[in-house]
Amino acid sequence: MAAPDLLxxxxxxxxxxxxxxVRIVRPREFRRxxxxxxxxxxxxxxxxxxxERVADTVRRLxxxxxxxxxxxxxxxVGVIKGLAVFASDNISSSAYATEEIMRVLVLAGVGxxxxxxxxxxxxxxxxxxxxxxxxQTLRAYPNGGGSYIVASDNLGPFAGLVAAGALMTxxxxxxxxxxxxxxxxxxxxxxxxxxxxxxxxxxxVLLLMIGNLRGIRExxxxxxxxxxxxxxxxxxxxxxxxxxxxTGTLPAYSAPPxxxxxxxxxxxxxxxxxxAFASGSVALTGVExxxxxxxxxxxxxxxxxxxxxxxxxxxxxxxxxxxxxxxxRLGIVPDPTEEHTVVSILTAALVGDGTPYxxxxxxxxxxxxxxxxxxxxxxxxxxxxxxxxxxxxxxxxTYRGDRLAFxxxxxxxxxxxxGLIVAFxxxxxxxxxxxxxxxxxxxxxxxxxxxxxxxKLRAWERGWWWRASFNGLGAIATAVVAVVVGVAKFAFGAxxxxxxxxxxxxxxxxxxxxxxxxxxxxxxxxxDPPLPTIRPRVVVPVNRLDRSALRALALARAIGTxxxxxxxxxxxxxxxxxxxxxxxxxxxxxxxxxxxPFRVLIQPLLAYLDALDEQEPGRTTVVxxxxxxxxxxxxxxxxxxxxLRLKFRLFFRRNTVVCDVPFHLDEAYGEASEAxx
Amino acid sequence: xxxxxxxxxxxxxxxxxDVVRLAVSIGxxxxxxxxxxxxxxxxxNLPLDAILDAELDHGEGLLAGAARIAAQAGGELETxxxxxxxxxxxxxxxxxxxxxxxxxxxxxxxxxxxxxYVSRTVxxxxxxxxxxxxxxxxxxxx
Numbered sequence: 001m002a003a004p005d006l007l008x009x010x011x012x013x014x015x016x017x018x019x020x021x022v023r024i025v026r027p028r029e030f031r032r033x034x035x036x037x038x039x040x041x042x043x044x045x046x047x048x049x050x051x052e053r054v055a056d057t058v059r060r061l062x063x064x065x066x067x068x069x070x071x072x073x074x075x076x077v078g079v080i081k082g083l084a085v086f087a088s089d090n091i092s093s094s095a096y097a098t099e100e101i102m103r104v105l106v107l108a109g110v111g112x113x114x115x116x117x118x119x120x121x122x123x124x125x126x127x128x129x130x131x132x133x134x135x136q137t138l139r140a141y142p143n144g145g146g147s148y149i150v151a152s153d154n155l156g157p158f159a160g161l162v163a164a165g166a167l168m169t170x171x172x173x174x175x176x177x178x179x180x181x182x183x184x185x186x187x188x189x190x191x192x193x194x195x196x197x198x199x200x201x202x203x204x205v206l207l208l209m210i211g212n213l214r215g216i217r218e219x220x221x222x223x224x225x226x227x228x229x230x231x232x233x234x235x236x237x238x239x240x241x242x243x244x245x246x247t248g249t250l251p252a253y254s255a256p257p258x259x260x261x262x263x264x265x266x267x268x269x270x271x272x273x274x275x276a277f278a279s280g281s282v283a284l285t286g287v288e289x290x291x292x293x294x295x296x297x298x299x300x301x302x303x304x305x306x307x308x309x310x311x312x313x314x315x316x317x318x319x320x321x322x323x324x325x326x327x328x329r330l331g332i333v334p335d336p337t338e339e340h341t342v343v344s345i346l347t348a349a350l351v352g353d354g355t356p357y358x359x360x361x362x363x364x365x366x367x368x369x370x371x372x373x374x375x376x377x378x379x380x381x382x383x384x385x386x387x388x389x390x391x392x393x394x395x396x397x398t399y400r401g402d403r404l405a406f407x408x409x410x411x412x413x414x415x416x417x418x419g420l421i422v423a424f425x426x427x428x429x430x431x432x433x434x435x436x437x438x439x440x441x442x443x444x445x446x447x448x449x450x451x452x453x454x455x456k457l458r459a460w461e462r463g464w465w466w467r468a469s470f471n472g473l474g475a476i477a478t479a480v481v482a483v484v485v486g487v488a489k490f491a492f493g494a495x496x497x498x499x500x501x502x503x504x505x506x507x508x509x510x511x512x513x514x515x516x517x518x519x520x521x522x523x524x525x526x527x528d529p530p531l532p533t534i535r536p537r538v539v540v541p542v543n544r545l546d547r548s549a550l551r552a553l554a555l556a557r558a559i560g561t562x563x564x565x566x567x568x569x570x571x572x573x574x575x576x577x578x579x580x581x582x583x584x585x586x587x588x589x590x591x592x593x594x595x596x597p598f599r600v601l602i603q604p605l606l607a608y609l610d611a612l613d614e615q616e617p618g619r620t621t622v623v624x625x626x627x628x629x630x631x632x633x634x635x636x637x638x639x640x641x642x643x644l645r646l647k648f649r650l651f652f653r654r655n656t657v658v659c660d661v662p663f664h665l666d667e668a669y670g671e672a673s674e675a676x677x
Numbered sequence: 678x679x680x681x682x683x684x685x686x687x688x689x690x691x692x693x694x695d696v697v698r699l700a701v702s703i704g705x706x707x708x709x710x711x712x713x714x715x716x717x718x719x720x721x722n723l724p725l726d727a728i729l730d731a732e733l734d735h736g737e738g739l740l741a742g743a744a745r746i747a748a749q750a751g752g753e754l755e756t757x758x759x760x761x762x763x764x765x766x767x768x769x770x771x772x773x774x775x776x777x778x779x780x781x782x783x784x785x786x787x788x789x790x791x792x793x794y795v796s797r798t799v800x801x802x803x804x805x806x807x808x809x810x811x812x813x814x815x816x817x818x819x
Contacts, residue, residue: 032734
């Protein structure tokens, strides 16, 4: 039997004698794609009630019109928007990487700041290795090669989960740290906003959440301007500074004496240098984002991703080097109160405090720092959807909303990041130690996975050895950094992340086991299984013998032959009256009366069903529930909703099918008014 | 002249997107209703209401595409599928029945025997329709 095609054909008379034509009427809600195959149109989502219409208008204003899945290719981004979406995290790190190194070094006195430049050079070297290794990853995994995919593909699912757990922790921290840093840049120029930094941070999270729920292309459009404004502002400032340095016209700068006096309590040892290196390594976060987000690029996806990766690394490296160089030459000392950032001090020294350009740099820095979180918003939902697809995260994470964004991931990320901002009172210094550990664990696993990948392909892939060498170098460099960062930051809060990652892995492993069990239980044993034969017992709970009950009884008779009506009565008299009424009716369905002296309806009925089950264990029971639906929603409050409560209890009962038979009261009113007499 | 109801016959040729965009721009000022129709021509050896799955799917696809183009151009295109022995008669009858005041026909640029070719359907609609008819011929270079 073929499925109905939902079309009706009306033959119409034409204008000329004998002319006829057929009008094929199709439901507006569906578009036919083939015999027995229709596609639901946006009409099915059209709001019906005024409240739904208002909600729909608000939704459209906030998130925009719905996008069909087939339009996905048009929602992808090119290099320009891709740089704004996927590179903002890494590029924005340049705003605070120099400062983080200086803040640690200065603990050993202002003289220790001379090590800022050498540490910057080492970090830039590691960045170059990581970028070069990820170039190989993009080529090898043109459909998306995040650490999770590469590690699980080459090193096994456990390694994949370690990478995923580490990355997800870091993505949440990216949002919190970036927004806290953006807050700091803003309060540095508008100190009166300082008391409201937590509220501001949560506001920024909400803004990013809404922007990202509008879809990746649109979030790229919204957030591209601040990214490029930052690049123009910082490169302009650095170019001016370097010009003045080259011409020997650098202004004289002298840090306030109380700032100099505030530092210098610790000795300059290897541990302090390692800590400075670890703090500066925050700069490397975000490199991963591009490889995870390859599917979001326009074709040729991996080539566009490669361009973005190179532009990102080059932009970041130049800013980081320029900033460290100029800060060293000017003798800038970080503000111990954290009220002024190094970027702000540097800009003020070069172009003058409170000048329009100073404001331009500060505001664009604040914006890019906030937008760095956008990279995590692009990647966390994508990674969680991949994990959900593989059965390691709840399936809800694969859901793509109206704008093709992974809505659940975006919501969860926003919630977690806002929670962290509140918990750490929006302090960058408090959050930074938690940051970066995870990302280096993921880098190491991804790069090690790539070495294995090239080894497996050695028979077919020319030049496999140099590709493997690049990735091997990347793996060693990032593993060293992971250990250094872990050790140096352990006591300052990194231990929390090192505890959290195994917990996350255990949770994901548990979810994976659950989904495996479900899949095994539901899998067909052969491709052409016969339909099992079920002869159910059909039970119809009836309160009264009325139209609603009759419709339910009629349906029950259509479902099976063994039909039984059950009436729960509160008193003996009521039970007898029901029996007499039933006999007078003389219908083909037997009635069982269950008297409930304690005036409870549901439990006696469930116990009666249990008793029936004991007579024939394992037999399927279909409970056909007559239920009337009032004309207005408020009329529901006038009824006791017994059917609803019973449905809820039956939902978890074994071998039980619940069949709801709604009886719309407006139909009954219509029938009554049409009845003769 | 403000048209209130415009009928756009769609045959699935390369000119369709241009005609739909033109219909949207013509109808925008007067907020005209746009009706896109595709006529499946049924051969004489089949009953008029024969179920022609392949033609039906093709028609559905091209009407959906036209509606999408109209939406992109900022208009709304209602669509209808018809079956008839001859497309022209069904187009004229539908325009009459739906009280359309303009039929906007599209003609792909084709040459036959050294002359620009005008299809029989276009010619018959042009000559037989009660309402105004506008024929849009594609540019020669396309």
